[in-house]
Amino acid sequence: MAVVFTQLFNGISLGSILLLIALGLAITFGLMNVINMAHGEFIMAGAYTTYVVQQAFSHYVPAALFDYYYIAAIPLSFLIGALLGFILEKTLIRFLYHRPLDSLLATWGVSLILQQAARSIFGAPNVAVTAPSWLDGGLTIAGAVFPYKRLFIIALAAVCMIALYLYLDKTAAGRKMRAVTLNRSMASSLGVSTKKVDAAAFAIGSGLAGIAGCALTILGPIGSTIGMYYIVDAFMIVILGGIGSLVGTVFGALSIGMLGTVAEFWTGASMAKVIVFAAIIAFLQFKPAGLLSARTRSLE
Amino acid sequence: MTGIKKFWGRQTIIAAVSAAALALSGCAASSALNEGEEKPAADTGGDTVKVGVLHSLSGTMAISEVSLRDAELMAIEEINADGGVLGKQIEPIVEDGASDWPTFAEKAKKLLQKDEAAAVFGGWTSASRKAMLPVFEQNNGLLWYPVQYEGMESSPNIFYTGATTNQQIVPSVTWLLENKGKSFFLIGSDYVFPRTANKEIKAQLEAEGGTLAGEEYTPLGHTDYSTLISKIKEKKPEVIYNTLNGDSNVAFFKQLKDAGITADDITVLSVSIAEEEIRGIGTDILTGHYAAWNYFQTTDTPENEKFVASYKEAYGDDRVTGDPIEAAYNAVYLWAAAVEKAGSFEVDAVKAAAGGIEFKAPGGTVTIDGDNQHTYKTARIGEIQADGQFKEVWNSGEPVKPDPYLETYPWAEGLN
Secondary structure: OHHHHHHHHHHHHHHHHHHHHHHHHHHHHHHOOOOOOOHHHHHHHHHHHHHHHHHHHHHHOOHHHHHHHHHHHHHHHHHHHHHHHHHHHHHOHHHOOOOHHHHHHHHHHHHHHHHHHHHHHHOOOOEOOOOOHHHOOEEEEOOEEEEHHHHHHHHHHHHHHHHHHHHHHHOHHHHHHHHHHHOHHHHHHOOOOHHHHHHHHHHHHHHHHHHHHHHHOOOOOEOOOHHHHHHHHHHHHHHHHOOOOHHHHHHHHHHHHHHHHHHHHHOOHHHHHHHHHHHHHHHHHHOOOOOOOOOOOOOO | OHHHHHHHHHHHHHHHHHHHHHHHHHHHHHHHHHHHHHOOOOOOOOOEEEEEEEEOOOOOOHHHHHHHHHHHHHHHHHHHHOOOEOOEEEEEEEEEOOOOHHHHHHHHHHHHHOOOOOOEEEOOOHHHHHHHHHHHHHOOOOEEEOOOOOOOOOOOOEEEOOOOHHHOHHHHHHHHHHHOOOEEEEEEEOOHHHHHHHHHHHHHHHHHOOEEEEEEEEOOOOOOOHHHHHHHHHHOOOEEEEEOOOOHHHHHHHHHHHOOOOOOOOEEEEOOOOHHHHHHHOHHHHOOOEEEEOOOOOOOOHHHHHHHHHHHHHHOOOOOOOHHHHHHHHHHHHHHHHHHHHOOOOHHHHHHHHOOOEEEEOOEEEEEOOOOOEEEEOOEEEEEOOOOOEEEEEEOOOOEOOOOOOOOOHHHOOOO
């Protein structure tokens, strides 16, 4: 019985990790239609930010406060990711909004540049982040262990999701962003500065990738190539969830997480990847627009 | 609609033009290479002799391979300071394999044909070695490959200075059976090395009285181990034999500890975690687990003291050495000694002279086995300490004769 609970939890946990990875992309790719291959490198930037914050805390802050470095690292990862995204939008993406193939190649180039930059700054080997001690261990219920780190990531993903929802639905800036993504020329003619909205949207999407990077440091490796491990999954989730639909992204992430863990339990990790991919391809044959798709009145 | 059509049209033209440009530059490069084909012998006319250093300096494998380049360049510098080889200074030509196996083959070809390198030191993954192998055989070049690998290979144009299975995996399985438990869970990355190694381990377990609790593979770069750990918990093995490669190790060990499994519960023995990797994973989660190698930074020999000191002096106090780094360093010295003995840089002469060449390496004396071009090495098992270094718990006493095809083990019959 414990195994069933553990596996159920593992599925939700994997889903929450995938959601964090894909949330930023749901904005830049889902809402703005930019194929940003450098999204994974913003995840990497968030991870390295966490590492730098940790180093700074261990050198300049009393040891008793060391455990709080992680709290400081989360907003800083967001800021660094957002800053990188903002710079990328201003210098490159904005020239490529209607040229998907060019933006694919150009952002892929950017991702290689960022990887090499990370290697020059931090060295080729991985760096280690010590998770704060309050995340060590786990909750034991009926023989099943629920690690605190995974519970924390589930909570973090939920918080990010809710914050993003509130921003897009309840604030003026968020509504403008949705207006621009739904109908750019109409929004523009009603006085919305689409340039500002584009830059802000891209920065937020990239910042969310930074948070994902920060969260991943407590579970996985921190090196210059970690972005590559997550980028394909992120695109897959956004496409499965339905381009332009944030709720769809949540369902996409959770269903891939669930299916992945169940398939891996019965077969193996390599086979599970095959099964998940095959299931997605089959699903998209019947619903090409994904689980939930945003309906607009604009002519495509 | 016309707008869209025009847009795609322009894209297609650009794509076609750039493809054509690429193809043209490719032709130019390969024709330049073909000119060299007439005299593949080493260029030893001047005061220097060229050798190739071919590792991934970018991409996923750069994490590990950059240190090998550093060790090889250090050995070359030391030999040069000592007067060189046959009176000539060694001139290293460094190329980047970029973690891409066709690139390794391409660069190897360039080093042999254009630079006429007398020897090439390079490679890490078995995939990169397998990609380079035909190039070295066709051009009669000399590759020195410095990493432990899965065995079952013996190319006349490759010298293997890392361990083959009977110098690392086979003794470590025996040691685990005698000291840690009979029930094994095998985990590995899904590619040639772990699958071949596990085939051998399973045969050995059967012959030596062990049992197999499970066998699982994950794709390279896999980062979620929660399900695999659930399976491990269900099967309750006494030993996990770990052939994961690269970043997956970080995720696996972090998540294993989170699931409440420590070294006291289940022993994990790894074959691709050296000092360098320990730093990237974090020592706190590895303490108490084991690794099998032929050399540790803590190996107690006078040669090693000097080696570690000069490595740190050259590349910084925070750098660490490790088994593949030592094997890469040895490779340069072994080649130089073989050249001196042959009195020539010619590949065939060097190969003929190489058998029996001895070098007092940091990890103990290594000797080239003339029959299979591997080296005699001392097998060692170390326990990971809180400072990120190993404490040796067992060694084979004397160097083990390399047996890449496991011909001397009755249980290995029918494996290859």
